Amino acid sequence: MNTKTTYWSGTGKYQQAQEKLWEELVPKSGEAPTALGELVRSAGRLYYEFCNNGNCNAADGIYETEQHTCNGCGGDGVKTAYAAGGGDVEEIMCGECYGDGAFEEESLSEYVMVVFFEDLLIKLESVPHIEPYVQPVRELICHTTKHHNYKYTQAEYAVYNHLTDAVIEYVMKELGRDLAITNPTTNN
Numbered sequence: 431m432n433t434k435t436t437y438w439s440g441t442g443k444y445q446q447a448q449e450k451l452w453e454e455l456v457p458k459s460g461e462a463p464t465a466l467g468e469l470v471r472s473a474g475r476l477y478y479e480f481c482n483n484g485n486c487n488a489a490d491g492i493y494e495t496e497q498h499t500c501n502g503c504g505g506d507g508v509k510t511a512y513a514a515g516g517g518d519v520e521e522i523m524c525g526e527c528y529g530d531g532a533f534e535e536e537s538l539s540e541y542v543m544v545v546f547f548e549d550l551l552i553k554l555e556s557v558p559h560i561e562p563y564v565q566p567v568r569e570l571i572c573h574t575t576k577h578h579n580y581k582y583t584q585a586e587y588a589v590y591n592h593l594t595d596a597v598i599e600y601v602m603k604e605l606g607r608d609l610a611i612t613n614p615t616t617n618n
Contacts, residue, residue, distance in 0.1 A: 541572045
């Protein structure tokens with residue numbers, strides 16, 4: 431799949447149908463007034479969050495605090511100081527741990543889904559036709575590094591393309607409409 435063949439770039443498999451459904455069923459703000467509109471909106475919000483923000487708003491990091499012994503004082507909290515010229519020896523507070531003998535360091539343990547985005551996924555997975563495409567999105571949000579450089583792989587785009595394709599197929603079928611493939615060269 432060419433990464434240019436995406437709904438984000440305007441060349442999705444069912445691009446025209448997606449745009450028409452968005453215009454008809456999704457309000458300018460807030461939730462859609464119908465269940466079908468809410469499916470279209472949910473897929474669109476998830477796709478937007480991925481492409482525009484690198485999923486940085488979709489998951490929060492859970493951090494663990496680790497306790498480490500101070501290397502500067504060996505965990506005593508004090509250092510030995512010698513007076514100039516070989517005079518008196520005294521113990522002073524360690525400047526690295528400030529007398530604690532240890533320091534704490536936070537490390538990222540895992541990402542957890544933000545409630546708003548989890549709710550979008552729950553709406554989508556309630557539909558059997560769409561449900562198989564939800565878990566890969568959840569995994570991409572929670573188990574990958576954040577995309578601060580906004581460079582995505584073909585496989586990452588495919589996760590969102592498959593979800594969007596499934597939503598459009600389902601909604602068009604429920605509305606009794608024919609579904610034309612807008613971009614037949616795509617093989618998401």
